[in-house]
Amino acid sequence: MALMSLLLVGFLVLLSPDNNEVMCAESEDGGSMLVMEKEELYGLFEVMGSLLEDPTWGEMHPQPCTETPWPGVECELLQETSTFHITKIHVGPEDTTPPCKDSAKISESLLKLPYLKTLSLINCFTKSPVSLSEPLFGALPSLEHLALESNPSLSGEIPSTLSNLTGLKILCLSQNNMSGEIPKEIASLVNLEQLDFSHNSLTGSIPEEIGMLKSLSILDFSWNSLQGVVPSSVGEMQFLEKIDLGSNKLQGRLPQELGKLKSLVFLDLSLNSLTGPMPEKLIGLQQLQYLIMEGNPINTSIPSFIGALNKLIMISFSGCGLTGSIPTIFSNLTNLTALYLDDNSLTGTVPQQVGTLPNLDLLNLSRNRLTGELLLPQDFIARLGNKLDIRENNGLCTNRNPSCSSSLFPADNNKTWAGRNPDMKPTLYQGPDTSSYSPGLNKKFVFFPSIHIFLLFALLN
Numbered sequence: 001m002a003l004m005s006l007l008l009v010g011f012l013v014l015l016s017p018d019n020n021e022v023m024c025a026e027s028e029d030g031g032s033m034l035v036m037e038k039e040e041l042y043g044l045f046e047v048m049g050s051l052l053e054d055p056t057w058g059e060m061h062p063q064p065c066t067e068t069p070w071p072g073v074e075c076e077l078l079q080e081t082s083t084f085h086i087t088k089i090h091v092g093p094e095d096t097t098p099p100c101k102d103s104a105k106i107s108e109s110l111l112k113l114p115y116l117k118t119l120s121l122i123n124c125f126t127k128s129p130v131s132l133s134e135p136l137f138g139a140l141p142s143l144e145h146l147a148l149e150s151n152p153s154l155s156g157e158i159p160s161t162l163s164n165l166t167g168l169k170i171l172c173l174s175q176n177n178m179s180g181e182i183p184k185e186i187a188s189l190v191n192l193e194q195l196d197f198s199h200n201s202l203t204g205s206i207p208e209e210i211g212m213l214k215s216l217s218i219l220d221f222s223w224n225s226l227q228g229v230v231p232s233s234v235g236e237m238q239f240l241e242k243i244d245l246g247s248n249k250l251q252g253r254l255p256q257e258l259g260k261l262k263s264l265v266f267l268d269l270s271l272n273s274l275t276g277p278m279p280e281k282l283i284g285l286q287q288l289q290y291l292i293m294e295g296n297p298i299n300t301s302i303p304s305f306i307g308a309l310n311k312l313i314m315i316s317f318s319g320c321g322l323t324g325s326i327p328t329i330f331s332n333l334t335n336l337t338a339l340y341l342d343d344n345s346l347t348g349t350v351p352q353q354v355g356t357l358p359n360l361d362l363l364n365l366s367r368n369r370l371t372g373e374l375l376l377p378q379d380f381i382a383r384l385g386n387k388l389d390i391r392e393n394n395g396l397c398t399n400r401n402p403s404c405s406s407s408l409f410p411a412d413n414n415k416t417w418a419g420r421n422p423d424m425k426p427t428l429y430q431g432p433d434t435s436s437y438s439p440g441l442n443k444k445f446v447f448f449p450s451i452h453i454f455l456l457f458a459l460l461n
């Protein structure tokens with residue numbers, strides 16, 4: 001109550017205290033009166049008090065919408081009633097905001113903030129366990145953006161009452177400690193544009209109902225333990241630009257409906273247990289730039305539809321059990337910068353067409369069963385440097401090697417190549433991340449033995 005009286009005496013005049021519930025704050029020039037609903041203001045104090053270390057937050061910010069603002073809180077003036085309402089609470093690791101206290105909680109007083117549009121609590125719950133209580137999401141009709149991210153002690157299940165937040169456009173619960181299944185009720189969040197549950201411990205399957213999220217452009221459930229198949233209903237989400245379901249336990253074949261996603265730019269299904277063959281209907285993914293399938297037992301030959309997806313920038317089929325020879329289909333992929341076909345069972349020769357791809361910057365063919373002479377242009381080999389990797393193909397020999405023989409080459413071929421770039425995956429799909437292609441490796445060591453031989457020849461001539 002000390003806080004209350006300070007507010008009343010110091011800054012605020014209570015208008016008709018018994019019924020009206022409206023508080024007035026005189027503006028600095030003593031002119032117009034700016035008002036806030038008492039219930040809402042105290043609701044904010046309670047919410048901030050339950051989060052922040054600073055017990056004097058309410059005293060320091062008695063008029064958070066006007067005289068005493070705080071960077072993480074935003075308000076809007078409702079013209080009809082001339083009242084201010086809290087529309088945004090953001091508590092994150094920025095310098096401007098005090099950190100959350102060890103015992104931080106999400107207070108149910110949040111429900112006293114019916115105009116809240118954005119709630120973002122980043123790296124806030126790190127010590128004592130916190131869960132999302134069901135009533136919390138009963139009545140926040142204005143909420144559009146809910147981001148609870150990087151909270152290692154935010155645990156428990158995703159409450160199905162989240163589905164009451166029908167105004168939500170962005171829902172991000174990434175990098176918490178959430179477990180249990182994805183509630184199928186989230187399908188009623190029909191205004192959702194971005195849905196990110198990545199880096200949690202979610203189990204069960206992806207609900208088929210998810211296809212009802214017709215406005216979704218970003219779907220990220222990566223780094224969980226989701227099982228079952230990729231539901232065919234994903235094909236109904238026509239505005240999808242990014243799907244990341246990597247690092248789960250998904251099984252079975254991909255649904256051909258996936259090919260209906262005409263806006264899809266980024267598809268990451270890596271490190272699952274998805275099997276082949278991949279449906280030919282994926283030829284419909286005409287905007288696709290990133291196709292990341294590594295670490296799935298596809299166990300077929302390289303699918304031919306890839307050759308028709310001419311916007312592709314990056315293809316990864318590392319460790320997919322691919323068989324057969326490398327087809328010449330890549331010739332139309334003029335924007336391709338990275339092609340990972342390593343750690344498969346590919347046989348036959350390397351088609352020369354690969355060496356004509358004008359933007360190719362990384363070609364990994366290592367750990368296959370390729371044979372014959374590697375006939376790639378010298379300028380291509382020089383351009384790729386250590387990002388051309390053909391190690392561990394016992395039958396493969398390089399061009400310009402006068403004694404091209406499979407018995408000699410393997411002895412040479414483990415010393416002149418750089419190791420794997422640990423971070424080859426772009427984190428965003430918006431464009432090629434050139435910094436992720438082993439920039440630190442010294443080009444001097446990249447050339448093949450054959451280049452050295454070539455240089456030697458050049459010197460001798």
Ligand SMILES: *[C@@H]1O[C@H](CO)[C@@H](O)[C@H](O)[C@H]1NC(C)=O
Binds near residue numbers: 161
């Ligand atoms: C919230 O959702 C639950 C189940 O999804 C429902 O039973 C409840 O009536 C909803 N509450 C409100 C306030 O809409």
Ligand SMILES: *[C@@H]1O[C@H](CO)[C@@H](O)[C@H](O)[C@H]1NC(C)=O
Binds near residue numbers: 128179
């Ligand atoms: C994460 O959740 C599990 C239960 O699913 C719990 O045992 C563990 O303590 C939680 N971790 C933290 C840091 O709260």
Ligand SMILES: *[C@@H]1O[C@H](CO)[C@@H](O)[C@H](O)[C@H]1NC(C)=O
Binds near residue numbers: 275297299321
């Ligand atoms: C794929 O091939 C690997 C290696 O040959 C084999 O162990 C695995 O059982 C195959 N998986 C499927 C689903 O065919």
Ligand SMILES: *[C@@H]1O[C@H](CO)[C@@H](O)[C@H](O)[C@H]1NC(C)=O
Binds near residue numbers: 307328329330332
């Ligand atoms: C490459 O593009 C040409 C012209 O658009 C087309 O005729 C051809 O079929 C394409 N090749 C492949 C492998 O898709």
Ligand SMILES: *[C@@H]1O[C@H](CO)[C@@H](O)[C@H](O)[C@H]1NC(C)=O
Binds near residue numbers: 335
């Ligand atoms: C390749 O990329 C360039 C630059 O981003 C773009 O203008 C061009 O349309 C792309 N080519 C294809 C075939 O999409």
Ligand SMILES: *[C@@H]1O[C@H](CO)[C@@H](O)[C@H](O)[C@H]1NC(C)=O
Binds near residue numbers: 343364386420
């Ligand atoms: C190519 O892939 C192998 C694993 O299959 C890896 O060890 C190597 O570092 C990769 N090379 C490049 C240049 O990415």
